Amino acid sequence: MNDIYQSLDPVAFSLGPVSVRWYGLAYVLGFALAAFILYRVAKRWKVRITSDDVITIMLCVMVGIIVCARLGYCLFYGDGYYLAHPLDILAFSQGGMSFHGGLVGALLGGVVAWKFTGIPFLTLADLGAIAAPLGLFFGRCANFVNGELWGAPTDLPWGVVFGGAAGTMPRHPSQLYEALLEGLVIFCVLYALSRKMPPRPRGTFLGGFLAMYGLFRFLLEFVRQPDAQLGYLWGGWLTMGQVLSVPLIVAGIALVVYAVRAKLPQEGAPEPPEEEDAPAAAGPGGGVSS
Template identity: 50%
Template sequence: MDLFPLTFPAIDPVLVEIGPLAIRWYGLAYVVGILAGWRYAVYLARLYGGRPNSDDVESVVLWATFGIILGGRLGYVLFYELDSYLQDPSRILAVWHGGMSFHGGLLGVTAGIVICAWRREIPLLKLADAVAPVVPIGLFFGRLANFINGELWGRVSDVPWAMVFPGAGDLPRHPSQLYEAFLEGLVLFAILAVLAHRPSVRVRHGVITGVFLLGYGLSRITAELFRMPDPQLGFLYGGLTMGQLLSLPMVLLGILLVLWGQYRASREPQTKTVGQGKNEISVVSNRAR
């Protein structure tokens, strides 16, 4: 064990107080993540040209924001502390006390994408592919906020960068929030950004979404190996955590979507994309099917 572990930096979870109003780092992370994701999605829409356009993106961001908040909160209640909230249902509305689930938020965002795709008559997977690359931006800021709050800390460790978190005893632990910020945020964003800028990938609807689901699922399963399980749940089936169990279906669905996108592309006439953005055109060649 490291004789001189790092000490968690004493950062006040409240960024600033204006009278009775308290602006917290966690809330700020949501706002910054949504705004940054929105701007990047608009940039991609203008780069691609066609549908979804910037108006479509602004609509889906609005629906997705509601999905993040409602789905994230209800997901946490259902997946992590159902018995506790059933004893006092009024606590469900107290989102300022914390308690959000990524997997619940993802379901909420999915519902928002489905509604927007239906209302605006855009192919579902095509719209999902436009949204997927921006999600890691929000994840990155959210995990940094988890670190600032000193929550969701890791398991006991003797690695040189292990640190003692407030409320977690005197033993140094993995800063697992930063691991997740790196894997779910930076690495996944870099992969999706590269794919999103490749016309040959964009025409294979569902591939980018599939890579996101696969990448997030594997990142979360890996990060959970260093993160303490939720105390009210502990380890579940086969020593897995709730986060790992909820991520396994994402991995499977991601693989299926990638294969489906590849299969659909192989069954359609071969296209060659010429140009970029609004000047982008597709030249179709007739080949045996």
């Protein structure tokens, strides 16, 4: 049986001394598609949202994701290294981004966007939950291109040899499993649900996203190699990714139950106040004074 070798170049193209990596392009494409989907779904739901609102939302969420994804990795997966080397937290070029940290950042960014736009937080979160899986899809594909976050050894015919630290044994292409389940499957489910009119209650889509992502991530951790600096946390199978995913499943189910019971409608930005015509000031002769 011939092994499959992953020999893709992480650099998409170079412009002089500047190299553009597939991972960076995945972020750009993911955010761009998220903005497009968010705007289209909001219009279909007939909730008020402007192009300025979309820009504000995306800026808040992008900053939240990038900062908290990095901090989350350093906290959950650093195994104390970053406490001893705090300046390395800023070394984004060395890699290391955590989905769970990025999720917290996206939610915090949503809170800030809610304050700026007036769109209810759960409506923003629902729109983001529908759009986010495509970003996850591109991000996991970029992980595969980078030859990182590879899976456990396997003798299945589609096992991939990543080389380097992964060695020469075939491994599960767990990045592609995650791209399929956490990305395409979740997107298709939530997008299909979003087409029902009137739209489902506030919180439904965020809850569904959290529950599905947590479940898929928990299951996929069984075929994913744990981070070398942490290894298995208990019993030769429990990983940090599974520990962090259980609360997502519980929170997601609880949020869906809350949404069904509360039945809060999806709402957009408040209507701007109507401008009243200022009364003309009359001069002594009855004309308009200057």
